[in-house]
Amino acid sequence: MMSSYKQYELQRTMKSRHLFMIALGGVIGTGLFLGSGFTISQAGPLGSILAYILGGFLMYLVMLCLGELAVIMPEPGSFQSYTTKYLGPSTGFMVGWLYWFGWANTVGLEFTSAGILMQRWFPDVSIWVWCLIFGSITLLVNVVSARSFAETEFWFSSIKIAAVVLFIIIGLAATFGIIHFQGNEAAPFLSNFTTDLGLFPNGMTAVLLTLVMVSFSFQGTELVGIAAGESENPEKTIPNSIRNIIWRTLFFFVLAMFVLAAIIPYKTAGVAESPFVAVLDKIGIPFAADIMNFVILTAVLSVANSGLYAGARMLWSLSKSEMGPYRLAKLSKKGVPINALLITFAVASFSLMTSFFSTDTVYLWLISIAGVGTIVSWMCICASQFFFRRRFIKEGGDIKDLKFKAPLFPIVPILGFLLNGLVLMSLFFIPDQRVTLYGGGIFIALCYLYYHFNIKKKRKIQENESTASKTNVR
Numbered sequence: 001m002m003s004s005y006k007q008y009e010l011q012r013t014m015k016s017r018h019l020f021m022i023a024l025g026g027v028i029g030t031g032l033f034l035g036s037g038f039t040i041s042q043a044g045p046l047g048s049i050l051a052y053i054l055g056g057f058l059m060y061l062v063m064l065c066l067g068e069l070a071v072i073m074p075e076p077g078s079f080q081s082y083t084t085k086y087l088g089p090s091t092g093f094m095v096g097w098l099y100w101f102g103w104a105n106t107v108g109l110e111f112t113s114a115g116i117l118m119q120r121w122f123p124d125v126s127i128w129v130w131c132l133i134f135g136s137i138t139l140l141v142n143v144v145s146a147r148s149f150a151e152t153e154f155w156f157s158s159i160k161i162a163a164v165v166l167f168i169i170i171g172l173a174a175t176f177g178i179i180h181f182q183g184n185e186a187a188p189f190l191s192n193f194t195t196d197l198g199l200f201p202n203g204m205t206a207v208l209l210t211l212v213m214v215s216f217s218f219q220g221t222e223l224v225g226i227a228a229g230e231s232e233n234p235e236k237t238i239p240n241s242i243r244n245i246i247w248r249t250l251f252f253f254v255l256a257m258f259v260l261a262a263i264i265p266y267k268t269a270g271v272a273e274s275p276f277v278a279v280l281d282k283i284g285i286p287f288a289a290d291i292m293n294f295v296i297l298t299a300v301l302s303v304a305n306s307g308l309y310a311g312a313r314m315l316w317s318l319s320k321s322e323m324g325p326y327r328l329a330k331l332s333k334k335g336v337p338i339n340a341l342l343i344t345f346a347v348a349s350f351s352l353m354t355s356f357f358s359t360d361t362v363y364l365w366l367i368s369i370a371g372v373g374t375i376v377s378w379m380c381i382c383a384s385q386f387f388f389r390r391r392f393i394k395e396g397g398d399i400k401d402l403k404f405k406a407p408l409f410p411i412v413p414i415l416g417f418l419l420n421g422l423v424l425m426s427l428f429f430i431p432d433q434r435v436t437l438y439g440g441g442i443f444i445a446l447c448y449l450y451y452h453f454n455i456k457k458k459r460k461i462q463e464n465e466s467t468a469s470k471t472n473v474r
Helices: 016-027 035-072 079-086 089-118 127-144 146-175 203-218 223-230 234-263 275-283 288-320 338-357 362-394 411-429 431-473
Strands: none
Touching: 016 146, 016 223, 016 234, 035 079, 035 203, 035 223, 035 234, 035 275, 035 362, 035 411, 079 089, 079 288, 079 362, 089 127, 089 288, 089 338, 089 362, 089 431, 127 146, 127 288, 127 338, 146 234, 146 275, 146 288, 203 234, 203 362, 203 411, 223 234, 223 288, 234 275, 275 288, 288 338, 338 362, 362 411, 362 431, 411 431
């Protein structure tokens, strides 16, 4: 049936700089710019830094596993394809649809957030108008080509990274008295870290619970695996991108958190305003709130852009492997999965509408599914690498032939899987996050049931028909 479409191929047009910025820019978002205040208020100055170090370590384990798989199998379906091959088609079906649905809902959330941010400058313009404008532009960027998406994401990410670097430089100078605060307030130096309360004011339990939010902040790095299928020379670009992502992400996050925790007392930190704005205001940077509003807007649109790209590629991969409607496998002349892109955008638009009309019901459940999607995907990446390596060795493969390999096998994939499992389980102990487990759990169960009673059944019928046909020919 797929032959009814003229088939074009995905085009390998992404360069190393694109891959690096897609992954690095994917983690610098609202989790850092807004969520970091909550982390400081709960875990304390030292605890918040520790939480980000632990979250970065977890990301490091996952990226090592993904790197090994993506270099030897650079496919647009990425971990969905690996999960299907090494964990089973039913789990591959589940993780693919869970990840796609999560991104589609997240895209709607980001457009809503962008509209809210724009009201600072244009209070009389309705939020839905900005959603329509930003949504149309993002869709157009993705329709043109993969290179168009990558170039746009490169510049979005460049703005975010430049903002974080400047913030770190200014913040460190203020922390140690090189530049002065407004009102000649004394430089804090390390005073917030040296008091008893500066260590772990709410205990280590609070640090572990904030690790959930921190882990969400690091999610998006797995996009490098999806983009691998459209990158030039993946054997060289992927290992370089992954190595740079890991260390530079930790550098940006940990230093930024050090500045925030050093200047803002943990009792005054929160989510009412961006802690970045609070620090810049305290130093006396003109138009601090407007500057950060622009940077956060850039971060939000970057996530929407990446989410639409990732969702479309995942949906296309599912269709190619006969786990989704065959029409979604259609590619444009530029190698864009156009139908998959439009369907992803349509679901994102539905999610956007529920954010206005069903905030406490439908929308809450949709976003909860998105929350579970990436954690489960990270667990599947670790498990897939474990079983890939075992099969590779069993079939006589030489580890030296792997262009990129995760060290300390099998410790890395097992530890990555277990730690992600702990993050997932910890959601149950956070009252506000339990709905995430409920929504995600129900969706996962439905995926397995649908695969068993529909996809698997069809495949058995096709296999029986094929066997019967071969028998009749003989």
